[in-house]
Amino acid sequence: MLNIIIAIEGDEPVGVILGGIKNYEGIKTIRCGTLALSSNYRGLGISNALYNLHKDEALQKKS
Numbered sequence: 001m002l003n004i005i006i007a008i009e010g011d012e013p014v015g016v017i018l019g020g021i022k023n024y025e026g027i028k029t030i031r032c033g034t035l036a037l038s039s040n041y042r043g044l045g046i047s048n049a050l051y052n053l054h055k056d057e058a059l060q061k062k063s
Contacts, residue, residue, distance in 0.1 A: 001061065005053050007037075007046050014041045017050040021058050030058040 007015035015037040022029055032054065037047050 003054055003057055005050055005057075007041075007050055009041075014038045015046050015050055017054050019054050019058075021061060030055060 001021045003017075003019050003021070005017050006013050016034065017032060017036075018034040019030060019032040022031055032051065035047060035050060037050075
């Protein structure tokens with residue numbers, strides 16, 4: 001399952017996380033392939049928020 005979450009301010013994307021859930025050796029794992037943030041938005045907690053949204057969605061779909 002591919003998971004893409006985009007952080008947007010106004011009409012502009014400012015950050016993105018690309019990840020997914022993968023069955024690895026019989027264990028479901030979450031993967032973060034890319035986490036990118038515009039330099040103007042660093043230090044505001046946006047990366048943590050994107051990761052937590054990704055993790056929460058994976059936990060909801062763990063079955």
